[in-house]
Structure formats: structure tokens, C-alpha cells
Amino acid sequence: MTEEPWLDQANNTPLVQIRGVSKKFGDVTAVDNVDLDIYQGELFCLLGGSGCGKTTLLRMLAGFEFPNSGSISIGGQDMSTVPAYERPTNMMFQSYALFPHMSVERNIAFGLQQDRMPKGEIADRVHEILKLVELQDFKKRKPQQLSGGQRQRVALARALVKEPRLLLLDEPLAALDKKLRKQTQFELANIQEQVGVTFIVVTHDQEEAMTLSTRMAVMDAGRFQQIGTPTEIYEFPQSRFVADFIGSANILQGRVTEDSADHVRVDTELGEIYIDHGQQVSTGSQIWVGLRPEKITVSKSAPETPGPNQCKGVVDDIGYLGEVSIYKIRLDSGTIIDATAPNRIRPMSRTHAITWEDEVYLSWEPSSPMLLNT
Amino acid sequence: MQGTRSRFLTVMITLGMAFFYIPMILLVIYSFNYSRIVPVWGGWSTRWYEVLFFESPEVWAAVRLSLQIAFVNATCAVIIGTLAALAMVRFGRFRGRTLFGGMLVAPLVMPEVITGISLLVLFITLQQLVGWPAERGFTTITIAHITFSLAYVAITVQARLTGMGQDLEEAASDLGAKPFKVLTAITIPRLTPALVSGWLLAFTLSLDDLVIASFVTGPGANTLPILIFSRIRLGLRPDINALATIIILVVAVCVAIAALIMYRQHKRDLRDEQLAERGGG
Numbered sequence: 001m002t003e004e005p006w007l008d009q010a011n012n013t014p015l016v017q018i019r020g021v022s023k024k025f026g027d028v029t030a031v032d033n034v035d036l037d038i039y040q041g042e043l044f045c046l047l048g049g050s051g052c053g054k055t056t057l058l059r060m061l062a063g064f065e066f067p068n069s070g071s072i073s074i075g076g077q078d079m080s081t082v083p084a085y086e087r088p089t090n091m092m093f094q095s096y097a098l099f100p101h102m103s104v105e106r107n108i109a110f111g112l113q114q115d116r117m118p119k120g121e122i123a124d125r126v127h128e129i130l131k132l133v134e135l136q137d138f139k140k141r142k143p144q145q146l147s148g149g150q151r152q153r154v155a156l157a158r159a160l161v162k163e164p165r166l167l168l169l170d171e172p173l174a175a176l177d178k179k180l181r182k183q184t185q186f187e188l189a190n191i192q193e194q195v196g197v198t199f200i201v202v203t204h205d206q207e208e209a210m211t212l213s214t215r216m217a218v219m220d221a222g223r224f225q226q227i228g229t230p231t232e233i234y235e236f237p238q239s240r241f242v243a244d245f246i247g248s249a250n251i252l253q254g255r256v257t258e259d260s261a262d263h264v265r266v267d268t269e270l271g272e273i274y275i276d277h278g279q280q281v282s283t284g285s286q287i288w289v290g291l292r293p294e295k296i297t298v299s300k301s302a303p304e305t306p307g308p309n310q311c312k313g314v315v316d317d318i319g320y321l322g323e324v325s326i327y328k329i330r331l332d333s334g335t336i337i338d339a340t341a342p343n344r345i346r347p348m349s350r351t352h353a354i355t356w357e358d359e360v361y362l363s364w365e366p367s368s369p370m371l372l373n374t
Numbered sequence: 375m376q377g378t379r380s381r382f383l384t385v386m387i388t389l390g391m392a393f394f395y396i397p398m399i400l401l402v403i404y405s406f407n408y409s410r411i412v413p414v415w416g417g418w419s420t421r422w423y424e425v426l427f428f429e430s431p432e433v434w435a436a437v438r439l440s441l442q443i444a445f446v447n448a449t450c451a452v453i454i455g456t457l458a459a460l461a462m463v464r465f466g467r468f469r470g471r472t473l474f475g476g477m478l479v480a481p482l483v484m485p486e487v488i489t490g491i492s493l494l495v496l497f498i499t500l501q502q503l504v505g506w507p508a509e510r511g512f513t514t515i516t517i518a519h520i521t522f523s524l525a526y527v528a529i530t531v532q533a534r535l536t537g538m539g540q541d542l543e544e545a546a547s548d549l550g551a552k553p554f555k556v557l558t559a560i561t562i563p564r565l566t567p568a569l570v571s572g573w574l575l576a577f578t579l580s581l582d583d584l585v586i587a588s589f590v591t592g593p594g595a596n597t598l599p600i601l602i603f604s605r606i607r608l609g610l611r612p613d614i615n616a617l618a619t620i621i622i623l624v625v626a627v628c629v630a631i632a633a634l635i636m637y638r639q640h641k642r643d644l645r646d647e648q649l650a651e652r653g654g655g
């Protein structure tokens with residue numbers, strides 16, 4: 001298997017094919033005409049705010065909901081008439097949905113028993129998976145006798161033990177506290193690598209999606225805004241929504257003044273912005289430009305040569321976050337631009353440091369500005 | 375301020391309790407009265423208990439009949455009521471769902487006299503048309519009791535089902551359990567507390583019922599309430615006081631057992647919570 005199967009579509013058939021899928025609940029369109037291919041071995045994240053239809057899409061893959069239109073196939077098999085209990089998928093529920101009247105061991109064995117697997121083999125598999133999630137000592141306990149983190153691992157083990165072709169995880173880490181969540185993110189990615197099962201993870205936490213995923217889809221109001229690797233989504237967002245939703249961005253309206261194969265010039269409030277790579281735009285069109293705060297350099301000394309990709313402003317506010325500081329720079333027009341800079345030197349003496357009401361110069365690399373069409 | 379309010383509450387509670395319990399205490403005391411005439415004190419005696427135990431076979435026949443009816447009624451009501459609740463909560467929207475839901479609870483608000491008369495009309499009509507039920511008694515009373523008990527069971531189970539959500543059933547189905555297996559392995563065990571309380575409720579309702587049973591019973595079939603009521607009509611009787619005392623005792627024991635079970639459950643929950651907190655890892 002290649003590292004990036006989605007780039008080599010000639011040699012890889014997707015494990016999951018979603019074609020024009022819509023789902024309505026009464027007047028609410030939860031999922032709106034969605035297309036998606038997911039390949040064997042991926043850890044795919046569905047990222048979006050609350051109520052944007054992530055869970056609904058996942059539930060359609062699991063077989064708890066059926067699309068109003070469009071089709072879903074898993075492993076080349078059409079799923080439109082296949083009930084949940086016959087699908088090659090398993091789901092880890094946001095609530096974990098552990099059976100409270102069964103011990104950890106019996107919870108995990110439940111799925112294998114449905115396949116009429118011999119008892120000895122069930123015991124072996126349960127033992128293996130308990131080892132993987134490090135819960136051997138807790139197998140006799142009931143779910144309500146476990147901590148949140150342990151319950152989360154039981155839920156994962158129960159879904160994994162059947163070795164599904166596709167594992168669906170609905171906000172798997174949302175119920176954990178922040179520290180445990182960070183740690184568990186890496187564990188989850190490790191486990192996925194070890195077992196090699198394709199994961200689809202629903203999350204509303206962009207940091208989680210960035211850390212976990214091979215690819216992700218940004219969802220809004222039932223539609224996909226953009227699909228790509230975390231780097232693509234962060235560095236090359238295609239819309240204002242994505243640029244703003246993932247990380248933060250200064251977004252400026254502008255007009256394209258020059259459009260050629262290897263560069264683009266845009267006229268904005270920040271003066272002329274020069275982008276050193278070609279883009280799908282046309283001269284004269286209205287457009288938006290995004291600039292990430294960490295890609296802007298703030299300096300007290302004026303640039304040596306005048307030119308594009310620089311402007312002047314006054315420090316309006318500074319937020320000291322420890323590792324970085326956020327500078328709010330007021331332009332002549334009154335617009336505020338955010339820029340961040342790492343605090344590489346301990347600011348003991350503040351003489352050289354940038355402070356309130358200082359006049360500063362902003363500049364950025366010609367590769368940094370992001371053109372946003374919508 | 376705080377003081378007056380709590381004193382007021384104490385007085386009200388004491389009065390309420392007194393109003394509730396003094397009659398029962400009187401009843402118990404009079405059951406040990408030697409005299410045949412209830413309000414006349416003739417000294418302590420267990421005479422009426424002896425009469426009750428050794429010379430009143432008809433009382434024990436009534437007790438047995440009542441218990442049999444209550445048992446069969448509760449069991450049937452739990453089965454049918456649970457199925458009705460499942461239909462209401464789990465089968466989504468089907469045609470006539472609202473009507474079905476309304477009809478399910480109608481017996482709760484229907485005056486007992488009406489229920490009694492209508493069932494009597496039904497049984498008489500049936501008897502003339504198909505010759506069944508040949509005589510009124512155990513069968514007819516049981517059927518009548520099931521009709522209203524199942525409404526209570528359905529409501530109890532419906533509330534529990536709604537509160538439970540569908541996650542666990544979906545999880546089971548996701549793990550490969552077919553619908554019937556989901557029902558037996560997940561839904562029913564999860565419903566157990568509601569089924570038990572529904573069963574007990576149906577059992578008590580049946581033991582309690584006088585009005586409907588009087589309508590649909592036949593000659594010779596006396597439930598305990600019918601027997602007691604028919605005797606009381608001829609005046610207070612000391613042996614009935616003895617019987618009532620025994621019933622109070624049985625009820626008290628049952629309540630104590632229930633409290634004990636609840637206390638144990640509470641302790642188990644506390645222990646689980648502690649385990650979960652200490653769990654770590």
C-alpha cells in the first residue's frame with residue numbers, strides 16, 4: 001500500500017465510496033449531496049461545528065440511518081439494503097454505549113459471540129485486545145466501575161475486536177479532560193497504525209483532526225467545504241470558511257491586478273500583495289486574501305526597499321501567551337491585523353521589545369498569502 | 375423565620391401521619407379484642423385469629439383466588455404492556471400511532487364503573503354468541519384486570535424506554551446482533567427494573583380492585599376485597615379486623631424488603647463510583 005493512496009486513483013479502489021448522499025430530517029437537511037472516497041488504511045477525520053451533520057453521515061455508514069438519495073458502498077458492496085448488523089463496520093459511540101449489565105470482558109466478547117466464534121478463540125481475542133488497550137486488570141469490572149479514560153478504551157476495544165474493515169468513531173475523545181485527550185490522541189493514532197484498520201473519526205476539535213488524520217474533510221451545514229491532508233487544509237484553504245475555521249487568519253478583500261502562470265498580484269488594504277505561485281483567478285476579479293498571523297513578521301525598523309508584501313501600522317494591543325505573543329496591529333484605515341511572534345528571548349529588559357503604540361512594519365513571504373475564492 | 379417554618383412543617387407532618395396511622399393502629403388493637411362487638415372492649419385475646427385460621431375456609435379460598443388472579447394478571451399485563459410500549463417507542467412512526475397511544479392509556483382515566491359495565495356486557499354477549507366464558511369468575515376477573523393493568527405497565531415501561539435512549543441497542547446491532555437478540559440481550563435486561571415495578575404495580579392493583587371485580591364476577595367466585603366488603607356491609611366484625619391486621623403485616627414486610635434492596639443498590643452504586651474514581655490508569 002502506498003502512503004497516499006488517494007493520489008494514485010488508478011491503482012487503488014476506495015474502501016468507502018459515498019456518492020451524492022443526502023439525508024433529511026423533516027425540513028432539516030442534515031447531509032447535503034456529499035461525495036467522498038476513503039481508502040484502505042486511512043485515518044480520515046470529519047471536522048465541523050456542532051450540528052453540521054457529521055454524526056448523521058457516520059450513522060449512515062454504520063447503517064443506523066439510510067440516505068434519502070445517493071449511494072454508499074463499502075468494500076465495493078452497495079449498502080443500501082444492508083442492515084447495521086451485517087455491515088463490515090463497527091462504531092465507537094460518543095456516549096461509548098457500554099452495556100452496563102455486562103463486565104468489561106463480556107462487553108468485548110459480545111460482538112464475537114454474535115459471529116458464533118468458538119469459546120476458546122473468543123477468550124484469546126478478548127485477551128489480546130485487552131492487552132492492546134492495557135485493561136487486563138479490569139476485565140471483571142462493570143463499566144460503571146471504570147474511570148472515563150478506561151471506559152473510552154473499553155469502547156474502542158469492543159469496536160476493534162471484531163476486526164472490522166472500517167471503524168467509525170464519533171467524537172472518541174470529547175468526554176475526556178484536556179490532558180488525557182492529548183495523550184489519548186497519540187495512542188489512538190498508534191493503535192490505528194498497529195491494527196491497520198481504516199478509521200473515520202468525527203470531531204469538532206480542529207487540533208485533534210490535524211494531529212490524527214491522514215486526510216480530513218471540513219464540513220459545514222451538511223456539505224464538505226474542503227477535503228485534503230492537514231497541511232493542504234491549513235496552508236491552502238480554498239474558502240474563507242476553511243481559512244477561518246482551521247487556525248486563524250487575517251482575511252482581506254482585494255482585486256486581482258495581475259494574473260500570470262507563476263505569480264498573482266492583488267490590491268488590498270495592506271497594499272499590493274504579491275503571490276509567487278499561479279492560481280485559478282482572473283484579472284480584475286474581486287477576491288479574498290488570507291494571511292496567517294504566524295507568517296507575518298513584525299519589525300520596528302523600516303524595510304530597506306519599498307515593494308509589495310509590506311505595510312505599516314501601530315501596535316494596538318499585545319497578548320502575551322508565554323510561548324508566543326499576539327500583536328494586534330492597527331492600520332491607518334483602522335483595520336486590525338493579527339500577527340504572532342515566538343518569544344525566543346526572555347523579555348527581561350523591554351527596551352528593544354515591541355510595545356504599545358509603537359510604530360511597526362509588517363512583512364511576509366510571497367509564498368504565504370492564501371487566495372480564497374468564496 | 376426558619377424556626378417557625380420548620381415548626382409549622384413538623385406540626386403538619388405529625389398531623390398528617392396521625393391521620394393516616396391512628397386508624398390502622400386502632401384496627402390492630404381491636405383485632406385483639408375479645409368482644410364480638412367491635413367498639414366494646416372485652417380484654418386482650420387472640421380469639422379472632424383462631425376463628426380466622428381454623429373456622430373460615432371461605433376467607434382462605436378468597437385469599438387464594440385473589441392471589442391467583444393477581445399473579446396471572448400481573449404476568450400477562452407485563453408481557454402485553456411491554457410489547458405495546460416497544461411498539462410505541464421503538465417502531466418509529468406507524469399509521470395510527472397517536473390513536474394507539476391514546477387508547478392505551480384510556481383505561482387509566484375511564485371511571486371504573488364504566489369499565490366494569492362494559493366488560494360485563496362484553497362477557498355476556500360473548501357467552502351468548504360463542505358460549506365462552508361459560509361462567510364468570512377467575513377467567514373474567516383476570517381478563518378485566520389485565521385490561522387496565524396493562525395500561526399502567528405500558529406507561530411505566532414506555533417512560534423507561536424513552537429515558538434509556540437507543541444507543542445500547544444500536545451498539546448491539548452494530549456488533550452483529552440481530553433484532554431479536556438485541557431485544558433479549560440488551561432491551562429486556564435493561565428494562566428489568568421497570569418490568570419488576572410494572573409487575574408489582576399490576577399485582578397490587580389487582581389485589582386492590584373491588585369495583586370492576588364485582589361487576590364481572592359470578593356466583594361463588596369471591597375475591598378478598600369482595601368478601602371483606604360483603605361482610606362489612608353486615609356490620610364491623612372482629613375477624614375481619616384480624617384479617618386486616620395480617621394484611622398490614624404482610625405489606626409492612628414487603629415494604630421493608632423493598633427498602634433493604636434499594637439500600638443495597640445504593641451502596642453498590644456508591645462503591646462503583648469510588649472504584650471508578652480510584653481506577654486511574
Ligand SMILES: Nc1ncnc2c1ncn2[C@@H]1O[C@H](COP(=O)(O)OP(=O)(O)O)[C@@H](O)[C@H]1O
Binds near residue numbers: 025028055
Ligand atoms: N434523528 C434526528 N431527527 C431529527 N433531526 C435530526 C436527527 N439527527 C440529527 N438531526 C439534525 O440534523 C442536523 C445534524 O445533526 P448531527 O449529524 O448530529 O450533527 P453533528 O454530529 O455534526 O453535531 C442537526 O440539525 C440535527 O438537529
Ligand SMILES: [Mg+2]
Binds near residue numbers: 051054055
Ligand atoms: Mg455529533
